[in-house]
Amino acid sequence: MECNFCKKTLSTKINLATHQKTAKYCLVLQGKTNTTFQCEHCNKFFTSNQTLTDHISHTCKKHKKKSYSEIQFENATYIKTINEKDATIIKLTHDKDAVISKLTHDKDAVISKLTQDKDAVISKLTQDKDAVIAKLEEKIDSLQKAIIEIASQPKTTHNNHNSNNSSNVTINNRFDIYNTKQIGDVLQKYLTKDVVARGQEGVAIMIGEYLLKGPNGEPLYECTDVARQKFEFINVDGNVETDPKATKLIRSINKSGLCEKTNTASDDLWTNTDGLMDHDKYGVYAGKITEIMMLENDSTKLRNKLASVTARQKGKKQ
Structure with missing residues (x-):
């Protein structure tokens, strides 16, 4: 077969x-x-890559020495890496055990403290309960003795004019705190804008002026302790009844239509003559109206003022 370039004749296609x-x-x-192609180990040149590859694999002495050295270095590096990893695993295992031990100890300490606190609270509540029961029993005994003494006293009937007047005053001083109709009538008449x-x-x-005073201005509902806001009144049965923080009075006022009547009165505050809302006035008074509407949730301002206007005069006894 003939080469197209140099015209040399070759015997086979492979040779060509x-x-x-x-x-x-x-x-x-x-x-x-x-x-x-140059050998990177001994710098010899070759005409084909195959020849270079055969040289490196079989005859290059420098390559063999370098390969052996590299293998030794790689083995040493590998062994070192394995040892370091083993050391890291051992340290992590130790740290994990230490953390678990500390968490377990802390958990046990917290549980122990909570148990102690619970026992202390239960003990204190039990003591307080026993103390309250003892005071109530003592008060009941005192009241029972007083009732017995009163019952054993001789009864004297006076028919003169002064006695009748005194009886009328006692009756007039009674206050029906649960009479929502009477309270509602007062609100309807006096709860103005x-x-x-x-x-x-x-x-x-x-x-204080129109509900908690009698016809002659005598107090029907009084604050006996302004600081603690303790109130007293004579109920319809003629007995002295207490109303701490005016709770009973406030509940009855709410049940008597306070919110509805406040809403009606407030319309007069911010409604112009043409029937339209005055937004400036609304901004001024809305906070005060909200105070009244939220009386059942927060009655602080009412109680403070009520304690002042109904404070019992010094030296006066119920």
Whole structure:
């Protein structure tokens, strides 16, 4: 077979292909540069990659020595890495055990403290309960003795004019705190726009004047301890009844339509003559109206003012 470039005759196609790839004079005719392959270990040159590969694998002494050295170095590095990993695993295991031990100890300490606190609270509540029961029993005994003494006293009947007047005063001083109709009538008549404009304090002043006084101005409902806001009144049965923080009175006022009547009165505050809302006035009075509407949730201002206007005069006894 003849080469197309140098016209040399070759016996087989394989020989022709090899000739065209390796023969320097043929490569020159082809316009190609003869590529050489250099061994990176001993710097020798070869005409083909296959020849270079065979050289490195079988005859390059420097490559073999370097490979053996590299293998020794790699083995040493590998062993060192394994040892370091083993040491890290051992340390992590130790740290994990230490953390678990500390968490367990802390958990046990917290449980122990909570148990102690629970026992202490239960003990204190039990003591307080026993103390309250003992005081109540003592008060009951005292009241029973007083009832027995009163029952054993001789009964004297007076028919003169002064006695009748005294009896009338006692009856008039009784206050039916649960009479929602009577309370509602007072609210309907006296809960004006001027009252609601002052919020809870305005309501306290109004009921102090028109609900909690008798026909002759005598107090029907009095604050006996302003600091603690303790109130007293004579109920419909003629017995002295206490109302701590005016709880009973406030509940009855709410049940008597306070919110509805406040809403009606407040309309007069911010409604113009043309029937439209005055937004400026609404901004001024809305907070006070809200105070009254939220009386059942927060009655602080009403109680403070009520304690002041109904405070029992010094030296007076119920």
